Amino acid sequence: MIIKHWKLLLLLIAALPAPGIAQDERELPPVTRTYAITHTTVVQAPGRKIEGATVILKDGIITQVGKDIPVPADAKVIKGDSLFVYAGFIDGLSHTGVIKPKEENNRERPKDPGNPGYEKAGITPQQDVRNLLNPADKSIEEWRALGFTVAQVVPHGVFLPGNASIIQLGGGAPDQSVLVSNSALYSELVPTSNVYPSTLIGVLSKWRELYKQATLSHNYEQVYASNRSGLERPVTDRVLQAFYPVIDKKQPVLFRADQPLDIYRVFNLQSELQFPVIAGDLKDGSLALQRIKASGIKIFLSLDLPEAPKDEGKKDDKNTPDAEKQQLEKRKKEALDRRVGQAAAFVNAGISFGFSGLSAKPKDVMANLRRMIAAGLSTDQALAALTTVPAQLLGLSDRMGTVEPGKMANLVVTAKPLFDEKSKVRYVWVDGTMFQYQATEVKKKDDGTKADIQGVWSFSIDTPQGKTENKVTFKKDGDSYTGNVVGGMITEPVDLTDIDLDGNALKFNFKITIDGNTVNVSIDGKVDGTSFNGTTSAGSFGSFATTASKDPKF
Amino acid sequence: MRNRLYILLTLAFGIAAVQTTAQSNRGSVVIRNGTVLTVTKGTQDKTDVLIVDGKITQIGKGLSAPAGARVIDASGLFVMPGIIDPHSHIALEDINEATAPVTAEVFTGDAIDPMQVMIYRALAGGVTTIHAMHGSANAIGGQCETLKLRYGTTDPEALRMEGAPRTIKFALGENPTRVHGGGYGIVPRTRMGVEFVIRKAFSDARDYMAKWDKYNQDKLAKGFRGAPPLYNRRLETLADILRGQIIIHCHSYRADEINMMLKVCKDFGIKRIVFQHANEAFKIAPELAAQGAMASVFSDWWAYKFEVYYASAYNAAILVRNGVVTSVNSDDAELMRHLYHEAGKTQKYGGLTDDEAMALMTINPARQLGIDSRVGSIEVGKEGDVVIFKSHPLSIYALPLYTIVDGVVRFDKDKDPDDMRLFVDPTQSTETTVDHRYDAGVDRCMEGTDFLFGDLSTEEN
């Protein structure tokens, strides 16, 4: 659309974040830190269920679990009649709450790429993830909403990005959140880019070299410390020093092993250098079951799964059943089944494992767990992999993993049993802090109650300069919609693109041209009957609250 | 429920299948009544070859086979030792650490990819052993791994030819000068620079060795508390070359650079060197023969770059006639599928005899890799790597029917299914066509350096 009015341009430019009074949404502290979940179903540990029980939490600790327990006077009471209480979930390897550095898309030819220095080469094992935590990061909230209360988090990056910490997902200040610092030395067997080491073979060589150098300098520092007289001063190298706890077998190395062959590279390093190892984010671990078992490596399987195939290919090939295509689809399905059946295969092979959310999208996690269960994992095993097993693998069994007196008050409370398709998280406690979740706010996808948006809508976009009014028309076209927008400053109707209605979530885009510059406008929000609530994004001009109502005349 | 049971069953069987393949890396086969081209002991008509638990145990007539051994009737067929490709880049996840002129410390054996379908395709061309090499971007590249093509497992370890001598890639001429001089503006930009880089590396290694030898000597003294020298894997590896523990395989083309490298070897006391490609080795054949240096060559490639413009398809024949241990190699996933044909071309270009031509792809590459006591000919005691052909392998009508590695049939022309992939990516589209016409002439040796020279798709060679 061509804007003929220069004022809108001004308006859009002025719509930058307004300086001045920012509304600090600080919540008031809870009245009490004592909670009683009464008459509820408690799954204390996989396979150990008490019905009609009460759970008492006090000052961040589970104090009592059982039947006929009196409710303390200072307790906030949660009626748990239709609820299920589980231990909070533990994620063995993730980036939850970790600040992601801005990606430098540097294709520039490096000078002397053989000697890049530690940092450019991705060698920062001395980096402490505690310095990179952002309690306000929305990933913390997203994972917590699923029931995850604790995660072993690592810095972003490849090769040797730094030290991991085990944190609580309560959103508190970094030091408050950290349960175990320097829980592991994190490594990905992936090169940085155009500098040494730029290949897997370079990475593996450099790994061994650093380790050997660290071993030698560690030894010498000890010799020096015992009697400094007459000895050359050892040079402090923080990179090498970061390996010392590993060399002393006080700290494991945590490897990402999401590619099928990664685990084999880990086997080699482990057997050569003899340090404790955790491997996380495995996706094709079933290809190496026996060797994983023999290695004794601690394992966290990926919560990510490839999308389930949609049944669409059948229509186009109805004339002749193509044997080759069928065979290929069959093999592809087998590969998918292998991925989905990974967890079950590990159980069958007698290898215990936790889960890693590193490459999974929170919105898929519960569905993925249900797919793993359908592929042979029992619900108890699934629960164990979320609670007791990771607690044990990370050395936290004394503190968490079960709903027992003395454990930390890390709980997830659901309506319906946890892996039930209709199960919903209603409460999560992290370290005694309660997070409450409302019953269904977003209507389920494709449950037949897809909103009907056909018709004319009056949109009102709230900019700092006042509201702008537009008319938006949607027309149904088969399964999808077409439409246009007009009004306000838009004199000629402009076609909408990418109209996406998913359940009641509506999203669409259009373009406006201001003095020859094209601005992409995107409106995103939820439809509720004849009203709409959402936001409008206009590229670098910012985002604005938006409401709309459907015109009953049409 | 039934469905779930079914899935559990498939999983169990799937696992079982993988394990069996991983464990059955040695097998027993009796090949009956074939024309056996032993390579080292002449041709024996209507002869049986018996392989038990991966080793050739008997060659003769009417041999009795142990129970459970697979029997292959080779009447009218030709039986030859498994083909050895002394220059390959398949079965590797990474090839070229092209960031420094010397990267002796890296090792292709760290990046074995046992799932590439090219491994099976090579088996279908009779190849049983490959030298999986580092690329040629650096004057001193990485160490290489010798692999047996035991296709059928996802475990990289299963492919390693245990006990094969260590080897390392060197590279002279245009590739290192183009990458480092041309690409990064550092030495070497010329063949003079390449020589300097190699000589300096060996000199540094000599100093390094001396320092460590001294430290290790001092350490023996009671109460020694000194600081160790800085550990350096690059210099460690170079020192191992000087100690004679690693065979150099040197990518090279021009006679002058080969001669330069011969002199470097002489000066540093290095005995074992094989020149790879060595398109102009024929011009310096007497010198190679005198120093016991070997050559592994293309049958007929030329003119894809300037340094191979003055090459000749008669290279192999001239080298053989001058007493140089010579092999043919592929450096190419397609070419390696018909090394028997490439060896055959030396009969057109220079009239080599059948035995001479057969040696180029069997015992000679085995010598170059230091594995000739184990493979490279059909002899009792050697490993059971055998190919069975319809028609003589040097004939254009030769057709590999079976390829056997350590007594296990890894290629069976009539029984294998079309789709031999070991790993299927469930997220990949089923119909991905790759037009390999555009690959032809792309130097795999130089893989990973393309960003230095712009988009390869605009430049074919």
Next chain:
Amino acid sequence: MKKSFQLLTGLTVALVCVWTITLAQSPKARTGTFAFTHATIVTVTQGTISNGTVVVAGGKIVAAGTNVSIPAGAEVIDCTGLSIYPGMIDAGTRIGLTEVGSDPRTVDFNEIGDVVPQMRALSAVNPNATAIPVNRIAGITSALAAPDGGLFPGTAALVNLHGYTSDQMYAGFEGVVLNFPASGKRGFWDRRTDEEVKKAAEKSLKQLNDVWTKALEYHKLDSATHGKAGYYPELQALLPVVRGQVALLVECNAEADIKAALKWIADKHIAKVVLTGVAEGWRVAGEIAKAKIPVITGPVLAIPSREYDRYDKAYANAGLMQKAGVVVALRTRDSNTNYRNLPYHAGFAATYGMGRDEALRAITIVPAQIFGVADRLGSVEAGKEANIFITDGDPFETKTQVRYVLISGWMIPLVSRQTLMYDEFLKREPGLQK
């Protein structure tokens, strides 16, 4: 080379031999009247004749058979134990268009621009390219020199591998190359996603249709104005294709692209057309046969185009198509200027299902027919141009030596830079000591 001499016995032969050696040192070809006697003549079109004679005069085959009178003054060459074949035609090369692959200054097959059909290979073929003698002494007597690059990269030309100007080399065929929009990846290094590849192909198809619409408009205008439509080199080059006078060589390889190309050809009613490449032709062989469009396929020595394809599909492709009724010629399209391997590509096709006779036809008479020059080339028959080669065995076998090559009646000396270096270096002097 030298080895072959040992095989010859008898005083007369030995004398001829000595004489050949002397002449072999001269790089000059010579012509005249030649009678090749006591030969096995593999005519390709008329069966095989034992103990026959071929007479060459005035650049032509004047007789081929058993009952042939030798003209007076003819140079008689006893071919006992030898076989005469029609010269091999490589139906897709870059001969003379590239000297050193990695040096852009010596590479002349890829002009800038997506639509440059007016670029003519014939003008750029270097008659003195080092590769020409290297390849022709293997019995390759003609080759299609083809441009490559964008959508319409230029006009290819069939040339004889002897001559000092383009006129002397021209073998009677030119065709416009079309790289049909490809939906396949272009090699292992092509890191585009399936979606990106598809989009690029769609964009390219749109461009192709735009070009074709313009070509049709130009054709109408040109007809209406009696050739005064104005200077428009791109469309002028396409005009004879639109009018069915010049062949369109449509390069397509992936199954989907071959299908799309067949549909496009049918939609646009293109009269003279050849499919080239056709790597996945075996998947759609029936459809190609039904469309009655001939195919030039190759290289035969190639990797299958899909990971899950049977290992030998590239070797078997030509035979599978031919058996389905497609007219198939072969090409090497070798990027290392090794067109001399054409008989080996044919040999692999033969071994993997095509059979020897059909494979031999696919590098002789079939390409001659496809290029419309079967009256001049492709077989050993009286009246045809004397493009022949004579061997001591099956030309597909690597043991076989080529003993004579004639191109347009010129006896080609069997020397190239590669044989000269063999002569020089087999026993180098000085050797180790100077």
